[in-house]
Amino acid sequence: MSRCAAAALGGAAVVVALAVPSGAAHAAPWSIDPAQQSSGSATAALAQQDTAFMTQVAQVNLAEITIGKLALQKAATAQVRSLAQETLTDHQSAQSKLEQLASQKGAMLPSSPNAEQQGIGHQLESASGAMFDTTYLQAQIAGHQEAATQTRAEIASGHDADVQNYAKDFLPVVLKHLSDAEAAAKALGVAPKGANTGSGGFVEQAHPRAADLGLVVAGLAMAAGAGVVLLRRRQRLE
Structure with a gap:
């Protein structure tokens, strides 16, 4: 990503489910800095919209830098490693420019990703092989959509x-x-998080299977038949 943002992997996107404790070696990058709590209100010179955006971008950059390095070590496929290198390089550049801008504006930036992004980081630390690639790509898609x-x-x-x-420079x-994350996901057969996979996704749940509908219809038919029999018996007794 040449200066990108997401992930809401929020996520969060990408998309982007996840509180696995990390080892001591990974604790530092994901620890929440107390200064982050006040980072949303830089200086009176900047409007809330501007300071909030700078905070969000900083968190995205820091998250992408950390999980990008992780993906370069753990990714199972060339597609994911290539995407990780791209996003790592671009977000490092974007963060450097953002820090320069924040210095000019007297704004305070967070020093770590937000809690949701940290959760995704912990999940990736505990994943491996195809599961790592799937989780990473889903987070990339959801996160960049949100960004x-x-x-x-x-x-x-x-x-x-x-x-x-x-x-304006960051959006492209x-x-x-x-786009690259979606292309990699398609090539590896990874569905975006929340999509229907044909095995219990939300689309399938919203439309009961034909077999289930058949049981419902059969039950209604039996109930109607029983009602007719009871009515005829009552008529005979009268």
């Missing part, structure tokens, strides 16, 4: 021209990462 929404909102309703310009990177 694109946040970035478009800043472009449309931000107040600071410099922050909006950053968003986010969309590129999203």
Whole structure:
């Protein structure tokens, strides 16, 4: 991603289910910095929309840098390793530019990803093989979809021209990462998180199977037949 954002893997997207404790070696990158709690209110010079966007982008960048390094070590396929290298490089660049912008504006940025992103990181730490690749790609898709929404909102309703310009440069990177993640997922047969896979997905649940409908119809027919018999008996008695 050439400066991307997501993940809501929120997620969260991507999409992006996950509280597996990490080992001591990985504890530091995912620990929440107390300063993060106040990072949403930089200085009075910036509007809330602008500071919120900068906070969200910083969290996305930090998450992508951490899981990108993890994917380079653990990914089972070349497609995922390639995507990880792309997003890692782009988010490192995006974070560097964001830190320069924050310094100019006197804004405070968070020093770690948000809780949901950390949860995805812990899940990836405990995953391996095909499960790692699936989880990573689903998180990339969900996360970049969310990042694109946040970035478009800043472009449309931000107040600071410099922050909006950053968003305008950032959006193509986010969309590129999203497109590449979707392409990798398609190549590996990975369905986006929440999609119906034919084995209990929400679409299937919303439409009962034909066999189930047949049982319902049969039950109604039996009840109707019993009602007719009772009615005839009552008529004879009268």
